[in-house]
Amino acid sequence: MPSVVVIKEHNALVIHSLDDIAARSGLSAGLPLANARAICPELTVYDADEIADARTINDIADWCDRFTPLVALDPPSGLFLDITGCAHLFGGERAMLQIICGALARRGFAVSGAIAATSVCARTLTRHSSGRIIEDGAEAEAVAPLPISALGADDAITKGLRRAGLKTIGDVAARARHEIAARFGAAFTTRLEHALGQGDAPISPRKPLPDYIVEKRFPEPVTTEPMIAMTLQNLARMLVQAMDKQGKGARKLEAGFFRTDGAVRTLAVETGRAVTKPEVIDRLFRERLDALNDPLDPGFGFDLIRLSAGRTEIVVQQQRDLDAHVHDNDELAALIDRIAARIGGKRVVVHLPEDTHIPERAALAAPAQHHLAAASQAVWPARAEGEPPLRPLRLFERPEPIKVPFATVPDGPPHRFTWRRATHQVVRVEGPERIAMEWWQRDGKVLTRDYFRVEDEQGLRFWIFRDGLYDSELIDEDGKPVPANWFVHGLFA
Amino acid sequence: MTSARLSTLASLRGRIERIETSNEAHALQRIALGHAGADAMLKGGLARAAVHEVFAEGHQGASATGFIAGLAGRLAARKPLVWVRQDFSEIESGALSMNGLSELGLDPRLLVTVRAADIDNALRTTADALACDALGAVIMEVWGDARQLDLVASRKLTLASQSSGVPALLLRLAATPLPSTAETRWIVRAAHSPPGASWSAWGAPLFDAQLVRNRHGPVGRWIMEWKCDECLFSEPSAYPQPVAAAPAHRSDQAATGSHRLAS
Numbered sequence: 242m243p244s245v246v247v248i249k250e251h252n253a254l255v256i257h258s259l260d261d262i263a264a265r266s267g268l269s270a271g272l273p274l275a276n277a278r279a280i281c282p283e284l285t286v287y288d289a290d291e292i293a294d295a296r297t298i299n300d301i302a303d304w305c306d307r308f309t310p311l312v313a314l315d316p317p318s319g320l321f322l323d324i325t326g327c328a329h330l331f332g333g334e335r336a337m338l339q340i341i342c343g344a345l346a347r348r349g350f351a352v353s354g355a356i357a358a359t360s361v362c363a364r365t366l367t368r369h370s371s372g373r374i375i376e377d378g379a380e381a382e383a384v385a386p387l388p389i390s391a392l393g394a395d396d397a398i399t400k401g402l403r404r405a406g407l408k409t410i411g412d413v414a415a416r417a418r419h420e421i422a423a424r425f426g427a428a429f430t431t432r433l434e435h436a437l438g439q440g441d442a443p444i445s446p447r448k449p450l451p452d453y454i455v456e457k458r459f460p461e462p463v464t465t466e467p468m469i470a471m472t473l474q475n476l477a478r479m480l481v482q483a484m485d486k487q488g489k490g491a492r493k494l495e496a497g498f499f500r501t502d503g504a505v506r507t508l509a510v511e512t513g514r515a516v517t518k519p520e521v522i523d524r525l526f527r528e529r530l531d532a533l534n535d536p537l538d539p540g541f542g543f544d545l546i547r548l549s550a551g552r553t554e555i556v557v558q559q560q561r562d563l564d565a566h567v568h569d570n571d572e573l574a575a576l577i578d579r580i581a582a583r584i585g586g587k588r589v590v591v592h593l594p595e596d597t598h599i600p601e602r603a604a605l606a607a608p609a610q611h612h613l614a615a616a617s618q619a620v621w622p623a624r625a626e627g628e629p630p631l632r633p634l635r636l637f638e639r640p641e642p643i644k645v646p647f648a649t650v651p652d653g654p655p656h657r658f659t660w661r662r663a664t665h666q667v668v669r670v671e672g673p674e675r676i677a678m679e680w681w682q683r684d685g686k687v688l689t690r691d692y693f694r695v696e697d698e699q700g701l702r703f704w705i706f707r708d709g710l711y712d713s714e715l716i717d718e719d720g721k722p723v724p725a726n727w728f729v730h731g732l733f734a
Numbered sequence: 735m736t737s738a739r740l741s742t743l744a745s746l747r748g749r750i751e752r753i754e755t756s757n758e759a760h761a762l763q764r765i766a767l768g769h770a771g772a773d774a775m776l777k778g779g780l781a782r783a784a785v786h787e788v789f790a791e792g793h794q795g796a797s798a799t800g801f802i803a804g805l806a807g808r809l810a811a812r813k814p815l816v817w818v819r820q821d822f823s824e825i826e827s828g829a830l831s832m833n834g835l836s837e838l839g840l841d842p843r844l845l846v847t848v849r850a851a852d853i854d855n856a857l858r859t860t861a862d863a864l865a866c867d868a869l870g871a872v873i874m875e876v877w878g879d880a881r882q883l884d885l886v887a888s889r890k891l892t893l894a895s896q897s898s899g900v901p902a903l904l905l906r907l908a909a910t911p912l913p914s915t916a917e918t919r920w921i922v923r924a925a926h927s928p929p930g931a932s933w934s935a936w937g938a939p940l941f942d943a944q945l946v947r948n949r950h951g952p953v954g955r956w957i958m959e960w961k962c963d964e965c966l967f968s969e970p971s972a973y974p975q976p977v978a979a980a981p982a983h984r985s986d987q988a989a990t991g992s993h994r995l996a997s
Contacts, residue, residue, distance in 0.1 A: 572868035573814050573846070580848060580859050588849045592832045592842050604832040609846050617843050621836050626963055629937050630837035634803070635796045635828030663793065669927060669936050696936055700926030701793065732828060734800020734838065734924075734939040734960070 244285035247274050257289045294318070301345070302447060303505040306497065307545050308341065310451060313444035319367075321360050321444045334374055342371065348503065357383070360444050361435035365391050365410070380438025385411030392436060398425050410436065451495070451549035455479040462501045462542025469498075469539070469546070470527070476548040477522040484553060490515025491550035496526055498537060499545035506537060511586055512578045513610035514571075515556050521575065522548075528582040570617070577609045591616035598676060600730065601638060631674075631694075633704040633731025640728035643705065651711045654693040658705065660729050665697035676706075688714050694733065702733035763899070765808055767958075768966030775945065775954050776918070782809060784917035785892050785902045792877075792908035795827035797924040800838065801941050802873060802905045804960050804967060807840045809901045810870025815840075816863045818848045818856050819875040826877050827907060838939070839962040844870070853880045857887055864894035864902055875905040888914035911946075919947035925957050928970060938962060940970060 243263035247254045254274040266281045278284055294317065302320055305312045308331065311323035324337065331337040334356050345352040355366035357375040365384050366373050368391040375383045384391070387410050389402050401424070407413045413421065414437055422430045434440050455476050463469060473496065484490060492515055498506045510525045530537060581589050590606040593616055597603060607616070625631070644659040654670045672693035680687060688709035696702045708726045709715040715723050766779035773779050780786065786805065790798030806815055817830065832842040848863075850856035853876060860874045876883065883904075892915040895902045904916070911919060925940040937959075944955040959970040 570868075572866055576816075576863060576866040576868075577846065580862060583862075584848070584850060584855050584859065588851070590847050590849070592845060592847070594832070594842075600831075600833075604842070606847065613846075619843055621842055622833065624837050624839070624962065630834060630939065630962060632833040632837050633796070633828075633831055634800050634834035634838065636831035636834065637828045638824075661793075671936070694936075696927060698926065700797075700924035700940065700942075702796070702924065702936070731831060731834070732796030733834075734796055734803070734941075 242283060242285055243268070243281055244287065245274075245277060246287045246289045248289040248291075291317075300503070300505075301350075303507075304499070304503045305341070306448075306505065307499050307547075308337065310448070310454065310549075311444070311446040312448075313446050315364065319364060321363075323444060323446070324356070338372060338374065344503075357438075359435050359438055359441040361432060361442060362438055364393065365436045368393060378438065380436070381414065384436050385409065385414065389413060392432060394425075394429055394432065398429055401425065449551065451551045452489070452553045453480055453483050453491075453550040454547060455483065455549075456545060456547035458545050459543070462539075462544045463546075464539040464542040469537070469543070472546050473526055473548065474519070474523050476546065477519040477526075480522070480548050480550060481517060481519045484550060485517070488555055489550075489553040490517040490556040491522070491553050492516075493550070493552040494522060494525070495549050495551055497545075497547040497549070498539075498543050499547070500539070501541050501544045504540065508533075509551075510582050511610060513574045513581075513613055515554050516578075517556050521578075525578060525582045528579050532583040570613070574610075574613055577613065581608075581610055586610050593619050594621050597679070599679065600632065600636065600676070601640075630733060633702075634734045636731040637729070640706070640730040643727045643729050645725075645727045652691070654695060655705075655727065658727065658729075660703075665699075665701065665703070667695045668698050669696040670694070673707075686714075692730070703729050704731040704733065705729045765811075766966075767805075767808055768961070768964075768968050769956060769958050770969065771954065771956050772943070772945070772958070772967070775951055776948065777951055780805065780809060780901075781917050782901050783896045783899045785888060785895055785904065785915065787904045787906060787911070787914065787916045787919045789906045789909060789911055789919065789921045790923065792826070794923050795907045797939075797941055798905060798907060798922045799827075799830070799875075800939050800960065801920070801922045801943060801958075802903050803835065803838055803840055804941075805903055806871045806873055806901075807838070807965050808967075809903075810844070812841070812844065813870030814844045814846060814868065815870055815873065816846050816848060817873045817875065818850055818860050818863070820850055820853065820856055820877060823875050823877040823907070824849070837962065838960065839965040853882045857882060857891075860902065861890055861894050864891065864900050865898055867898040867900060869900050871901045871903055873903045873905060875907070876909065877907050879909050883912070883914075885913050885915065888916065892916075916947065917949050918945060920944065921946055925970075 243260065243266055245259040245263050245268065246257045248257040256268060256270050256272045256274065256277055258270060259268055263281065263284070268277050268281060274286065298314065298318060298320070302312050302314060305320060305322055309322050309324050309327045313321040315321055328334045328337050331340055338354050338356055342352050342354045353367040353371035355363045355371070355373045355375070357363040357366060357380060358377050359380065362375065362380045362384060365387060366375065369387050373383065388408060389410055390399050392410060402413060407416070410433070413433060418430055421433070435442055457472050457476060463472065480491070491512070493509065493511050495507055495509045508526065508529050510529055512525070516522055577589050586608050589609045591609045591612050593605045593607050593612065595602055595605050641660065645655040646657065654672060655667060657664055657666045670693055673691035675689060675691055677689045678687035690706040690708060691710070692704060692706040694702065694704055706728055708728065711722065711725070715725055717723050763782045764777065764779040765782060766773045788798050788802045830847070835842050835845070848859050850859055856874055856876065860872055863869060863872045891902045921944045923942040925942040927936040927940065939960045941958045941960070943958050945953045947953065957970055958967045961968050
């Protein structure tokens with residue numbers, strides 16, 4: 242039974258991809274579905290799901306991380322693996338290619354792989370046949386007999402070349418480059434050269450290469466928690482040993498858990514300062530594992546656990562115990578790292594002063610892991626000696642509107658106001674303190690605020706303001722006064 | 735009673751005594767608040783290695799925050815401060831303003847804020863932070879009643895605080911007091927400024943602080959003024975009539991009950 246996957250293109254359903262039987266009955270990708278049904282009435286049709294496809298190729302790329310840290314996507318359905326210096330770990334290039342293709346084929350994927358010195362050459366080979374391994378310098382010979390469609394260029398170029406009587410890559414390569422470039426563009430000639438092994442385009446790996454990687458492979462998959470914890474401990478020790486030789490400490494760590502069924506789970510931990518102790522790494526990962534919403538599921542077991550240091554920096558050795566202050570800050574940084582590993586780095590913050598007089602923007606909350614040193618040296622505005630507090634202790638991010646029945650003097654403070662359904666009788670008042678907004682920052686009209694510090698009959702102290710000035714700002718287009726809006730912005734202790 | 739049983743009893747008593755005294759080693763360190771009356775009741779001040787709870791009604795949140803910031807300022811002695819709070823609390827009673835904090839005489843540079851998503855995370859983080867003896871104090875702010883903050887949780891915090899000597903301060907807004915192992919429990923309200931000419935300036939923050947529970951002494955109620963410059967509590971300078979002291983050993987449940995009726 243032939244089956245095809247269709248996708249909507251220009252308001253018509255066309256074939257996106259098809260199986261072998263369908264291809265043999267004369268169908269091809271890009272054919273409208275109506276025509277395909279006419280050719281082959283017993284067709285089974287599925288809708289394309291490009292998002293699921295992308296997710297699948299990403300999962301496969303995750304799985305490929307076990308072979309090399311440099312894996313790049315080649316959309317829509319290809320993957321590049323830079324296996325420089327990795328092949329011998331899997332018994333040589335041929336064995337490695339067989340492992341990868343075999344594992345994928347067993348899961349039901351149609352797979353075609355090749356190994357060559359340049360990525361474009363390898364890709365060109367996979368379009369035609371699977372399992373080829375090309376020695377260095379033999380690229381031109383290998384690709385020469387392939388049809389030009391294997392280059393994967395635009396339809397227009399492929400058709401143009403065929404019309405010119407050039408059927409194989411070898412035919413095209415035999416022509417002078419400038420002729421080809423004049424007719425089909427420089428991009429195509431570059432691609433052709435890369436396929437022939439003359440020059441190489443770099444691949445763009447999905448993840449940056451970690452500075453240090455340690456891993457443990459298991460002949461028998463591990464499933465139990467103590468075993469996993471112990472492995473992480475050992476890996477942490479190995480990683481620290483490797484970093485220690487070069488005087489480095491890790492700022493960003495990643496643990497990868499590779500399941501036998503191909504699923505991969507990675508956990509990342511960031512630290513505020515470079516970590517140089519295996520027990521600290523171990524503790525951070527234990528915190529992280531403890532706090533997972535969806536716990537690590539070993540399924541049928543992990544056959545590879547990997548620990549990598551994504552970002553490292555040089556550690557300056559210092560004698561700590563003589564200076565208690567340095568010691569304290571270190572402990573605080575370690576605590577912040579642990580809390581951040583558990584609940585997320587953005588939820589642990591220190592506060593930095595901002596150079597603005599707008600109250601709600603006076604302080605900036607910054608992640609504590611990265612800004613602890615800056616925060617401890619920040620300069621906050623000094624308080625006036627002998628004055629009661631001029632700024633509220635609790636500040637609402639968005640000022641809350643209050644109802645003010647009337648003010649005796651238009652510019653004056655209210656006698657009573659209603660906030661959150663409770664009416665407060667004003668007993669004491671101080672103000673106004675006029676704060677103009679930053680007119681140079683915004684285009685629109687921003688109103689000046691008159692702040693009052695008021696106390697009600699219970700002793701509660703509020704920071705309220707009127708938005709806008711009478712006579713100059715609180716008027717409509719005809720010059721008539723409009724009622725003012727009042728807000729409570731903060732509460733004093 | 736046989737002599738064997740008597741000696742067993744004696745050895746057990748000795749063991750209990752040893753356990754208690756080892757815990758008391760940190761607890762003996764007391765820090766004076768500065769308010770003479772309260773310090774006398776507390777036998778010299780607030781114990782460092784213990785849990786202290788501050789309760790307040792919802793609309794009194796700012797006063798209670800000021801009071802607990804004052805306690806932290808006294809207890810922390812210029813060491814770093816960790817303030818654990820829920821996201822919800824920020825919306826309900828406003829974010830902590832750093833300028834406001836520095837106006838009270840505290841240093842915003844020493845503050846690390848943890849925004850916990852829920853109460854379980856907040857409790858866990860607080861317990862973690864209490865184990866770090868480089869800190870001056872840990873404040874946990876919780877809005878509303880919380881089932882998780884039971885006797886067990888409170889006991890855990892007490893133990894953590896005792897072993898490291900870092901005080902744990904719990905700010906409970908709009909909550910009903912439940913049994914706990916706290917050393918002291920306060921109910922805080924704002925006190926109105928001393929009567930003077932109406933429409934005149936008000937002064938330093940004033941608290942109507944009621945000590946409703948004190949594990950090692952009597953309770954009381956005072957009007958306290960926070961001296962921003964000296965960073966300590968004191969008797970208000972110009973308060974004409976003293977507040978009648980609350981009867982000692984009154985059950986705290988009843989006390990909050992009356993507050994709730996009055997509000």
